[in-house]
Amino acid sequence: MKVNKNVFRVNSPLNQNIVMGCILFCLPGIYVALTGLGAGGGRPSSASVANETNAILYGLFALCAWLAGTVINLLGPRISIVIGSIGYPLYIGGLWYFDRTGHSWFPLWGGAMLGILCGILLTAAAFIQFAYPEEKDKGLFISMQFMMKASGAFVGALIAFCANVHEKKAVGVSTAVYSVFIAIQTSSILLAVFFITDPKKVVRNDGRHIAIFKAPTLVDGLKDLGKAFLDKRLLILFPAMLVCEMPLAMVSTINAFYFNLRTRSLNNMCFQFIQILMPYLLIYVLDSKRIASRRRRGAIGVVIMGTLAIGACIGLYIWLDVVHYADIKTSPAVDWQDSHFPGIFVIYILFGAIFAGFQVVVEWILSALTNEPSTLAQFAGMVKGTSSLGMCISFVVAAQKVPTVGQLSLQFSLYVLGIAGLFWVLFFHVKETNYFIEETVIVPRHVEEETMGKLGTDQQREAEYIKEHIATQQAAAGVTSLEEDNVEMQTSTIAQK
Structure with a gap:
């Protein structure tokens, strides 16, 4: 099959990943922007309901994402993405309703719906970034999706910042901000309907398809799911997958409580921007042509992100002690013009880099274990489900008002275990190439x-x-x-x- 490289093809692996990135820009990108403001974008007093809502959301997210690999193999990415997209505008609408009325039933219901549906959406996104690229481009595809999602979060944070730049009180965001967010999210469903294609029709620029796709059955899908749960490689990676997204809940709670609205908005905007930059830099490590060994590239990525994670945790330990954070009972509404702003700002940005970069490295190592699409769909569900379980635990802990130092200690321990697991899987289970050894994968x-x-x-x-x-x-x-x-x-x- 000949392909004209000069003609735009929506069914190329790269363009499918770009379309998926645009959908992530509109959906979880905007969601992360609102979550990053703390208290779901509402007042500091909304933090408890926001944490409870997020605990429900991520608990259901974990369960549904673990099952989503089977769903995607049965329904395909397009239908899965359309279904998964519906929950985000419902969730934002629920937070808007609570901020204006004080009634919590809508955000709790919206959080439950989003948890059920977004597990399918994000697993489908991970399937595309894992299964569609060549081995040499997996860092690019994974980082590209994260960068586009972070770009959506950055734009959302920029909108909130511009709306709140003169607001020095600890209040919630405006109706206009909520309205814009919901409109952006609703429009993304059309992208999936018209531009996401069947994996069987995805063709590389060399004219070859990515794999042979066998007609799936529910029984086979459940068997594959069981194998994934018992896969010793995934069990070793469990702490790393669990801690991937946990920092968001902790630092967002600090952001909501400690700063006034305009400073929260500034912090959030910078938090999202660093998540665009960090994955971009990791592309040059994970897909480097100068470093021939795939294991060595992965090891460098783990060293970089592991060092940042440990360093940021130590820095936050010091800051919590210096400001006597546990003794502060009411929001100090700190502004960026205050003298003690820079220290926590740097730590906050470091956690943004870790939130993005650690996930990219974990997902790159996971995707390096195989090129077989149906297996990668299950792996996608496992990593998204497990990272969501970590977020659920983190939000439950925050909602129960566990001291921040306790939350940090939990995450620090998981980082240490996770880094050890990443090195183990990298050196004992990742091959230099999986080509020619998997019967359904078509070699470039x-x-x-x-x-x-x-x-x-x-x-x-x-x-x-x-x-x-x-x-x-x-x-x-x-x-x-x-x-x-x-x-x-x-x-x-x-x-x-």
Whole structure:
């Protein structure tokens, strides 16, 4: 199959990732902007309800994300993304309603709906960033999605900052800000409907599809889910996945309590901006052409993010002690013009870099374990579900008013365990390449050409030709039960070769 590289194709892996990034810009990006303001964007007195809402949200998110890999294999990314997109505007509307009326039922219900639905959305997004790129581009695809999501959060934070720049009191955001956020989120559903395509129809620039897709069944999906839960590699990575997003709850609670609204908005805007910068820098590490070894690239990424995580935790320990944070009972409404603002601001920004960069490194290592799409769908559900469980724990702890130093100690411990687990999986389970050893994955043409005469054989070349032929037929007509039998037979032959 020939592809004109000069013609825009929505079904290229990169363009599918860009479309998914635009959807993330509109949905979780705006959500993170509001969460980053603390108290769900409301008054400091709203923090308790916001934390309770988020605890419900992330608890359901964890459960649904763990199941979402099976859902995506059954329904495909497009339907999954459309369904998953609905929860975000409901959630923002609930927070708006509570801030204006004081009634908590709507935000609690909205949080539950978002938790159920966004687990599907974000697992579908992770599936695209894991399964569509070549091995050499996985850092780019993962970082690109995070950068675009952070860009949405930055724009949302900028809107809130501009609306609140002169507000020195500890109050909630305006009706106009909520309205703009809901409008942006609602429009994103159209992107999924018109531009997300079937994975079977995704074609690389070399004209090859990414894989053969077998017709899934619910029973097979549940079996694959069970295997993922028992996968020792994922069990070792559990602490790292659990702590990925936990800092957001802790630092957002500090932001809501300690600062006035305009300073909260400034902090939030800078917090989101660093999440654009950090993944961008990690692309040059994780996908570096100068460092041939994939394990070495991953190790450098772990060292960078591990050092930042440990350093930021130590810095926050010191700040909590210096300002006697535990003894402060009412919001001091600190402004950026106050003399003791810079120290906590730097720590806050460091946690923003960690929130983004640590996730990118964890997901890169996870995606390096395989290129097989259906397995990566389950891995996507596991990482999103487990990181959401961490967020749930973090918000529950915050809602129960556990001292901040206790929350920090929990996260510090998980970072230490997580870093050790990342190194273990990286050096004992990540291969330099997974190409030619997975029967359904189609090897990129340039990889085949580079390895022929080294690792490759005529049988492998024939196997790749057969797989591409099957994938082309699937893209043209879909997989029927009869074709599925044929796929099973031919892929078994490929595996024997």
